[in-house]
Amino acid sequence: MFRTRLCVSVGGLRGLRLSSSSSASGFSSNQVRQTFLDFFQQKHRHRFVPSSPVRPRGDPSLLFVNAGMNQFKPIFLGTADPRSEMVNYRRVVNSQKCIRAGGKHNDLEDVGRDVYHHTFFEMLGNWSFGDYFKEETCAMAWSLLTEHYGISPDRLYVSYFGGDGESGLPADQETREIWLNIGVPADRVLPFGPRENFWEMGDTGPCGPCTEIHYDHIGGRNAALLVNSHSPDVVEIWNLVFMQYNREADHSLRPLPKLSVDTGMGLERLVTVLQGKRSNYDTDLFTPLLTAIQERSGCGGYRGRTGESDEGKVDMAYRVVADHIRTLSVCIADGVYPGMSGAELVLRRILRRAVRFCIEVLQAPQGALASLVPTVAHILGDAFPELHRDTDRIMDIINENEQQFLASLQRGRRLIENTLRTTESRQQLFPGAVAWSLHRNLGFPLDLVDLMVEERGTRVDHTEVECLRAQEEKRRSELQLSEMENQLRLDVHSLALLQSRAVPQTDDSPKYQYSLDAHNQYVFPSCQASIQALYSGQTLVSEVTRGQSCGVILDRTCFYSEQGGQSHDQGYFIRDGEQEVLHPVEMVSLAGGYVVHQVTAADTLRIGDSVLLHLDQGQRLACMVKHTATHLLSWALRGLLGPSTEQRGSHVTADRLRFDFSVKASLSISQLKQLDCFVQDVVTENQTVYVEEIPLDRASTIPGLRTIDEVYPDPVRVVSVGVPISELLDSRTDRQTSVELCCGTHLLRTGAIEDLVVVSERQRLKGVSRIVAVTGDQARQAREVGQALTQDVESLSARIKASISSCLPSAQQLAKEVGVLSDAVDNTPIPQWQRRELQSLLKALQRSSNTTIRKLETREAAVKAQSLLEKNGDKTLLVDSVDLDSLSVVMKTVNQISDRAPASLVMLLSHQQPSGKVLCACQVPKGFTALSANDWAVAVCSFLGGAAGGSMLVAKGTGSSSDITEALRWAEEYARNKTNS
Template sequence: MSALLLRRLRCLSRTPGSVRAFSSLPPPLPTALVRSTFLDFFREEHGHLLVPSSPVRPRGDPSLLFVNAGMNQFKPILTGTADPRSAMASYRRVVNSQKCVRAGGKHNDLEDVGRDVYHHTFFEMLGNWSFGDYFKEKACSMAWSLLTEHYGIPADRLYVSYFAGDAASGLPADEETRQIWLDIGVPAAHLLPFGLKENFWEMGDTGPCGPCTEIHYDHVGGRNAASLVNTDDPEVVEIWNLVFMQYNRDMDQTLSLLPKSSVDTGMGLERLTAVLQGKRSNYDTDLFTPLLHAIHQRSKVAPYGGRTGSSDQLKVDTAYRVVADHVRTMCVCIADGIHPGMSGAELVLRRILRRAVRFNVEILKAPQGALASLVPTVTHILGGVYPELQREEERIIDIINENEAHFLSSLQQGTRLIHRTLRKMEDKDSSVFPASVAWSLNRDLGFPLDLVDLMLDERGVRVDRQELERLIAENLEVVSDQPADAQPGLTLDVSSLVALQRSGVPHTDDSMKYQYRLKEDGYVFPKCSATVVALFNGQALVSEVTEGQRCGVILDQTCFYAEQGGQSHDRGYFLRDGLQDVPFPVENVVVAGGYVVHHVTATDHLKVGDQVQLHLDQVHRLSLMVNHTTTHLLNFALRTVIGPSVQQRGSHVSADYLRFDFSTKKSLSASQLQQIERCVHDIVSAKHMVHSQELPLQAAMHLSGLRTVDEVYPDPVRVVAVNVPVSELLDKASDPETSVELCCGTHLLQTAAIEDMVITSERQMVKGISRIIAVTRQEATKAREAGKDLSEDVDSLTTRLTLSTPADLNVAQRQAKEVGVLSDAVDNTPMPQWQRRELQSQLKVLQRQSNTVIRKMEIKEAASQAQAVLKKNGQKDVLVDSVETDSMSVLMKTVNHVCSASPHSHVILLAHQRHSGKVLCACQVPKGSASLLASDWATAVCGHLSGNAGGTAVVAKGSGSSSDITGALRWAEQFAHQRLRPLISSHS
């Protein structure tokens, strides 16, 4: 049903002319129609461009874990940093439905999910935007028309908030918006002023911001609900937020008017659907009911009842909501390339998955695997709008199943550790659970802290909360993914970009970065002279800088490549006219809004208008060109060897190596790695030409054999093809057997310069995503030579160990150490990964053989030592002696042999290591010996020897140092007798 047809149907229940209140609710609308009505209203009736949702993994924005609002993908427009050649730069009116996740960082609804009926970690945000086009009046009138006329929501159930102003910030009340709503027909009693917290929106500490107006809906109706707005009352909910971005907050926190005002609106689809389907709960809409039904079919509890709070004592309905919400989030995130992991967004998703598993298994009593079996239901509900869910369904199921199995295993392991710690606490009569253990459970096993609390409450035990919070705070340090040489303080802000445009400063001409030629003796890079057209000191544009001052230098033209498209920036320096002996080193190169900014620490005076000569680090640039072209060949080779299902998931090109992330079900075999290297080598040996050409974006997207990634491409866009001129690709109907990609990077003109490529590492980062590290040219040669040398070393060691039998334990241990040292070298030396895998397999066999020989020798030696100790001492309550061995393993086995032969003896043995000078200590006591614990005895003896020890009540070990073994033995015996004397006396 189209929006236009829906509008006609509703004309029957609507009076013409001004907006009026409705006496009854509209008929329920299915979610698909709610969504399409919104999009069609703005697209067909108000000329908005429909832009697809971006993935929930943010593009190039390290400040976000997930896309959490519809405006995230349009941030470059709002900050003025969009590539002026991209389609985004031309956006004026836009509409979309954006996938959003709020489960980490500033916006985090994770802990609220399940407790109420309207919070979600994943939701869809409907939004319309104006970038310098319409403003407040048009935005308000369209919103009111859509809600009351097209959706048929009774106007008397709607309340509108607006910005009341803030005297401290010097911000006036938004009376303009208030008057617009009055003119539309909103009663004054339904217009409510609020302050900064509720009705002033800011992107961050700096940047575009402005007042907003929110539309709230009263589920009850027939009353004055004004006092309930913005009070977290579940009956009166915000459904739409209209943000009017008219200010920019500068670095010094002052506000200035933006040259172009913009509108950014956001309306949660789930809440809107609940309103239009007459439901108080989002979970009662058709977005969730099929999922809740599927959960019930797999559980062993009653159907979903919608209870919350105290009425949901067993937390069954809470669990239903948690599982339904979280499985949607998992599906969307995994389909967009985010997988459960150990940091950032991956860590948050891991927590979401484990929370869902706990509720599903513990409360809903669902069997293992039930969670992943819900994925087809999610795909059925959302797959029509987000087809990536359908494409990735099988992989999503595999990842959820694998992570669930791992977590359930961790739960069992963690439960055992908790019980073991509790038993130790009973011995010490303590009721405070060690915070270090609780944090280790959470950090290392993913064991939820609230589950630790629950298990301890049942025993009347508590965690040392103050110490736990300290440990958590220590580990909350976020490691930024930003390159070490990045200098965000020199990034142009929106005010500076606007100032440049107002001053008529043209965008930087960086076409010279592509103007190089290939001659017989190598590449020739053109000379580049330029004029300084602007200087930025991190806060504002300035006319000059002095020596030692960091600044961003903008030139009228440049031959330097700015970091983008996964390729590192160029290196080099400037020379200023009249100052030819003082170079200005270029530390970083970035691009913002069409301006290339060279980060420089001034080595002398520099001012706008100065003439400079640019000197490119040609060796560094050539290495980048080699590795970037190799990245394209690697992408092509992966598809050739593994198949067309391989999708690029990320890449990074530096002068030293290249990194390539791609989708694959499992890690590559040694044979596949060799095939991929051969495929690349064949193209290199063939000396294929590398062609590039700019094409209109629309034409480029239809090229045969084209591979793209999820990026915003400029228009026109640069096409890079190997061995086939781009002009010929326009005429081909079938996919050519070559690499064809859209790419702004700098590339070779012929593949021969690559010389060689070696994959030095390949491993699965998470289930379904592998990462390759590769090197080229001289580094590849070094890697192959290292592999050859190590292969010869492994063969030599294998021959030696196979032909010779170790004479004694010391020889066997030395041989095992040789295997270990060689294994470390194989693990850590850059070499062909396929060869590393083969050598690792050989060394594992040798390690097992060596360990078997050592174990047998240790058992034999321990038995001999034990026999000598028993012959010397006989069987007695306290047996203290020394033995000759350098091995703690032998010493422990000797003690065990002695105790097996004399089960009632309390045994401690010392051994003086010949090489290190340390004294080894091992002890064992009969089970149930309350007077003398092995851990106490060993700790005391090793403490006497200025060392330390540890163990259990029965077995312990440690070390110390002493030149007087006899004295140490005497002290150990006296300690034992003092502890055992009361027991011996009572027996007497």
């Protein structure tokens, strides 16, 4: 069973302590949340850990954080940085923001149909990492629910794992006995199988039996038969998971070296219970939103109806909009914006589904959806202050995306109508491929496609849609596997085995041990180390042989492992006494304090071998240059756009740097120039880069310190450009500079950057821009190429201005040159500000060239039309050849003949030598029904082995022939036959 559980952040009023006989209806949602946190913090010594953002940290298996335990996965997997505070977690409590939409746990299509599904929810949770286990967990849960929340024990039932014959797992009798000892009646302690009571993190990883607490809304009866029966009257409220096993890749289970507890209780469902409601939407988490929706809509108030009783799906629309605006607000505040892939694509679909219900069902005006954001902030802002801080930005992004969707709606309707016209019968299923395209490419919610198709008397082929969905998921899965298949991944058992064998964690401090020599050249000393462990595949071995791919763990290393947005080092190592045998290091990764070097052994390697490590110094230095330059860019952007500008991702390689940041629109040409100038000034000054490792709490006092959302080690490395860190720690200083927490490798002085050029800046998605920049020789080359392209554009501009009255071939050639230069400007690395300037100039030149060509074509067509009219007299069927090499001019010639002889049927063929290509254009009089221009052109071009298209009045096409005499005769005969029949 794969379960996700809910969680949130802190805030609100202190909880009320109620006895079991007290009325629980007085609890506000803020009090419910805070009572939970206080219970575990104050009464049971748990550490509060704030909710993580809904975008998972470094976990490609998840689109969104969908359970409270997501941020603690490194602890369960044993991969937490041994220097981070996380390794000291023993008892933890929190309230986590969760999104259940997309991926394995997807409730999106169910939201609104009932009164309890949500895409955004809060999960209250408490954890034990190798501390307390089953007995304490159950006792604490029962105490909180019955004594502090005042829930009557007579309303509660518990389920436990009843065993699994297929896997051979016995029933969890220990948990059953615990509940009986607490005082739960035996007929309310119920066994269930693995589907209900065995929790797994994923296809592999930590897992274990769970026990769940269920609540009976009715009471005064024995409702044991309704537990886990999908009854709305008896619902699960808390899931207590006992992490005992690890699910291996072969699906077997192995006992974990450390037992842990992972619990989750949905705040929305708990509040429903404590406020005496039957619907989550009737609680104070939603009622202010429903009231706000009514004020903005053209419908009556919310009545809580579902199914067939919900006429016009009005109440469903209320629930959809209320749920989705919460999700949109939380996601955008956490930096997830509507986009075209991954989590961004899911959010785009949520927004469009909300817009559709808001405007089409609730009859609210455009902009009504975004106007609900302040109400969301009022309800949740105490727990999540970012909602108050970012209200205006959230509203702007929703409004902009709403406008885009309303435009897409028109395109979608046209596509549906066109598709239905081509189907043989309205009884035929609407093609699933078209429905999926609307969903995948235009962002249409599938239920909207269903509705639009049903309104036209048919239905979508959902079998084909599901097939296409499965294919996409398979491709995505295969891509992830292909990226991971060459990487050795240390799992929880591998790490435990290394520790049991007393294999020391890798000392990787030598990666920072480099210096400048007397000539200002960087010196990277080699590093002596000994092999501590060898992996062949996932198995620890004592030796590997030549040609074998393996993972090597050393006692110390100077290689940088992939982290902090910086790519790993490359290089090689040699064994003592074997200078000629190089073992290339292909990848370097870090897990649980162990640095793993992926190597293809050039000869036999054994545990205990002494090796000498050598970095690829050019690659390392290039990464250092780019990483320090990234810090300067980040600092410059905050100076340019304001301190609220946030980093949304970065990646540093030897070739280039990439930096994503929050901004409402793309940077202007002026801003891009300022960026380049700012960085260039710091580079020219050759400022010192200061790096110091200090306690995390001291570092947090530095004014202007930039951090990102992640768990930092303690002590932490601080990187400051131009200002000593001791000075920054002095509260009397007011010097401003780039100062960040960073584990990456950096330059010692900024001069080594030499130059920096932003070669690309664009909105990756609404509200987030991506900068790509190059340094050093690449930057100089970009500037040189940019200057050369500027000269080319200026030269072409002068030639175009001088040739306004030139002949058509000359003008066409100049237009082609504009196109070639435009491609070069668009696709060549040059300064982005210069690219924007040149693109603007080239667009103006293209417009000028097109205007000139149109005028010259019209002039030439007039001459040809006059000549043909004089040759053919007053014929009502004019089929002739013309000496032209442009289909556009042939068409213009036909148009001019038709204007002067409006009753005539006109077709012209132009034979291009020596290619043999034939150009064809035709026109028939308006209202003439005996012959369609499209049919005429298609027939003639088919005769010539080509193709054509057009309308009833005008058409054009191409074919090929060495002699068009026969084609002219055939075209005229075809027209006569049609008009005489």
